[in-house]
Amino acid sequence: MTDNSRLIVALDIGSPDKAMELAREVYREIFAIKINWPLLMVAGVGIIRELSSYGKVICDLKIADIPNTNSLITSNVRENGGWGIITHTFTGSDSLGAVIDAAGDMKVFAVVSMSHPGSDQFINPVSMDLLRMAVKQKIGGVIAPGNDLVMLRKIREEGKDLMIVSPGIGAQGGNPADAIRNGSDYVIAGRSIYNSEDPLGEVRRINSAVSSVIHNEV
Numbered sequence: 001m002t003d004n005s006r007l008i009v010a011l012d013i014g015s016p017d018k019a020m021e022l023a024r025e026v027y028r029e030i031f032a033i034k035i036n037w038p039l040l041m042v043a044g045v046g047i048i049r050e051l052s053s054y055g056k057v058i059c060d061l062k063i064a065d066i067p068n069t070n071s072l073i074t075s076n077v078r079e080n081g082g083w084g085i086i087t088h089t090f091t092g093s094d095s096l097g098a099v100i101d102a103a104g105d106m107k108v109f110a111v112v113s114m115s116h117p118g119s120d121q122f123i124n125p126v127s128m129d130l131l132r133m134a135v136k137q138k139i140g141g142v143i144a145p146g147n148d149l150v151m152l153r154k155i156r157e158e159g160k161d162l163m164i165v166s167p168g169i170g171a172q173g174g175n176p177a178d179a180i181r182n183g184s185d186y187v188i189a190g191r192s193i194y195n196s197e198d199p200l201g202e203v204r205r206i207n208s209a210v211s212s213v214i215h216n217e218v
């Protein structure tokens with residue numbers, strides 16, 4: 001994997017063999033892989049270490065439980081070779097703190113707003129509170145939607161030095177250049193890559209869209 005890329009590939013594939021095959025195809029040109037329940041439930045926790053042979057693996061478990069359970073889940077991911085972990089924040093500072101404590105050297109990414117329409121119902125009205133709480137606890141970064149540029153800009157304004165990672169790219173309507181221009185540091189894409197006839201071509205297309213923004217504007 002390479003720090004020259006700002007792309008995190010979501011491997012939401014229910015077949016471990018296909019997931020490994022895709023990882024093998026694209027790993028040299030991406031920043032990290034993100035896995036979620038669709039793969040983890042089928043493959044088991046050993047898939048974290050298997051995929052780690054290609055580089056950084058972020059476990060998107062969107063943890064949302066009491067501190068003790070959060071701590072058990074996070075320790076499990078760390079012991080199995082995770083590089084990063086994703087947690088919800090709405091469960092409060094004690095629950096978030098438990099993830100951060102158990103994470104050790106792993107990066108913790110905290111969800112403060114989501115990319116689907118339902119995020120407007122309960123999460124978005126309190127996104128800034130969630131963000132401030134997360135920043136106070138020294139998280140590694142936050143998850144904010146790459147297809148909601150108004151929200152993204154608000155989050156970037158509040159968290160000037162924050163690492164912002166954005167899903168919602170491709171299948172959910174966002175585009176990588178707009179997301180980076182409006183505050184994202186990294187973008188997450190899943191279906192537009194793993195359902196593509198040419199996954200590596202799609203990775204390259206996203207990388208080049210991101211690079212053109214970074215190199216023209218920085």
Ligand code: O7M
Pocket residue numbers: 010012036060086111113114115116143145167168169170171172188189190191192
């Ligand atoms: O590109 P897609 O839509 O196929 O996949 C997007 C991935 O990002 C998928 O794994 C989702 O679970 C995840 N995601 C969102 O789509 N929206 C969010 O608001 C948050 C996430 C996410 O990664 O949270 C950490």
